[in-house]
Amino acid sequence: MKRPRRLVTVSHSYVVGLNRRLANELARVGAGTWEVKAVAPRFFQGDLSPLTLKREEGEAATLEAVRAFFSRSLHAFVYGPELRGCLAGDVDLVHSWEEPYVLAGLEVALLTPHRTPLVFCSAQNLFKRYPPLFAQAERFVVQRASGWVAWGETVKDLLATRPGYAARPARAIPMGVDVELFRPDRAAGEAFLREQGWEASGPPVVGYLGRFVPEKGVPLLMATLERLQTPWRALFVGGGPLDGALRDWASRHEGRVRIITGVPHGDVPRALNAMDLLCAPSQTTPRWKEQFGRMLAEGFACGVPVLGSDSGEVPRTVGDAGLVLPEADVSAWTAALARLLESPEQRRELSARGRERAVTRFAWPVVARAHLDFFDEVLARR
Numbered sequence: 001m002k003r004p005r006r007l008v009t010v011s012h013s014y015v016v017g018l019n020r021r022l023a024n025e026l027a028r029v030g031a032g033t034w035e036v037k038a039v040a041p042r043f044f045q046g047d048l049s050p051l052t053l054k055r056e057e058g059e060a061a062t063l064e065a066v067r068a069f070f071s072r073s074l075h076a077f078v079y080g081p082e083l084r085g086c087l088a089g090d091v092d093l094v095h096s097w098e099e100p101y102v103l104a105g106l107e108v109a110l111l112t113p114h115r116t117p118l119v120f121c122s123a124q125n126l127f128k129r130y131p132p133l134f135a136q137a138e139r140f141v142v143q144r145a146s147g148w149v150a151w152g153e154t155v156k157d158l159l160a161t162r163p164g165y166a167a168r169p170a171r172a173i174p175m176g177v178d179v180e181l182f183r184p185d186r187a188a189g190e191a192f193l194r195e196q197g198w199e200a201s202g203p204p205v206v207g208y209l210g211r212f213v214p215e216k217g218v219p220l221l222m223a224t225l226e227r228l229q230t231p232w233r234a235l236f237v238g239g240g241p242l243d244g245a246l247r248d249w250a251s252r253h254e255g256r257v258r259i260i261t262g263v264p265h266g267d268v269p270r271a272l273n274a275m276d277l278l279c280a281p282s283q284t285t286p287r288w289k290e291q292f293g294r295m296l297a298e299g300f301a302c303g304v305p306v307l308g309s310d311s312g313e314v315p316r317t318v319g320d321a322g323l324v325l326p327e328a329d330v331s332a333w334t335a336a337l338a339r340l341l342e343s344p345e346q347r348r349e350l351s352a353r354g355r356e357r358a359v360t361r362f363a364w365p366v367v368a369r370a371h372l373d374f375f376d377e378v379l380a381r382r
Helices: 017-029 085-086 104-109 132-143 152-160 186-195 218-227 243-251 265-273 294-302 316-319 330-341 344-362 364-381
Strands: 007-011 034-041 043-045 050-052 062-066 091-097 118-122 146-149 170-172 205-211 233-239 257-261 278-279 305-307 323-325
Touching: 007 017, 007 085, 007 278, 007 344, 007 364, 017 034, 017 146, 017 152, 017 364, 034 085, 062 085, 091 104, 091 364, 104 118, 104 132, 118 364, 146 152, 146 330, 152 170, 170 364, 186 205, 186 265, 205 218, 205 265, 205 294, 218 233, 218 243, 218 330, 233 243, 265 294, 265 316, 278 330, 294 305, 294 316, 294 344, 305 316, 323 330, 330 344, 344 364
Parallel strands: 007 034, 007 091, 034 062, 091 118, 118 146, 146 170, 205 233, 205 278, 233 257, 278 305, 305 323
Antiparallel strands: 043 050
16 A cells, blocks of 8 residues: 655744644645644744744644744744754655745755755745845755745746746645634624624724734725715724824724724634724835735635735735725725725625635635645656
8 A cells, every 4th residue: 555645844933833734734634645744943032922832732743843043033043953854764745834045944955855855935025136145045945946835926926037936846825714713703793892892783894904014004094094984983903013103093083993902813703703894905115015915814714895905915815805906095995995885785795705715715725735736746747
């Protein structure tokens, strides 16, 4: 009997249990044909706090803990020498969830045995020139790789123009969402509204989920709401540097705006279900444009009608399941919001289309299957 193929997937993100959903879903979807080992740091310095690896109950993938050094820098950190042992032996494919231009991505490529196919992934959707060491790392990783995964169509289109990428198999695969955790639940949403001192019978709730920063379009959304003549309430969930300005603005709309910070990930579905509309007015800057828009997929999964800007990957994420608007056009945003606020029927239609898109495109089993199909393609080419 033919043995299952052995996959090793490496990522500093795996230090967080929630981020291991990809590895665990690869193991579940590939059960019987793939054995999956996830390699994660024992400890990593996160953006907000130190992160220590904790094993979760029911994980389908084998979990291997290794050291990580200099983890305050995503570009310069490296794994401990024990990584070599994780990649050695009878491994059929190594998957590196590290950008090819960072030192950890280079390390994975260097330590993967020459006979073992390597697939890396990238979310880079802006053209950048890297300093010498990082530019050399990217060139080596691309040349060493047997294929690469792009976290979005715009990423794939951009990277295909860089040296070496187009010569290797590539697949654009979106990020995943848990469509069981994120699902329509109006009762939970109404309970969330009551916790904010609102009744479910009030005006429709315009929602925002994410960082309170200019590039995420918070100022544009505030300006849009100012122009609306249709009754509305606004729920901002997230946090960031614009918190003070947002609260000053909210004070001029007494009773109509709620700002919720520090919401744990497990409560995000309740917050989304409290919204009648979800706005993602991302704004492109010289150094940033939206790479995927996880909140869009989560909103779809909860059956919330979605409006997104035309920044970066947003139009590809939204597809025909929501509205895509010019990123800097306040008038267009005002008109679109007014139409949806006044049309429960159109909101119901978008809700159904969004949920279907989440289940068929962004659900973790679908995303995992897309990865495994691509790995099979890479192996077949060899």
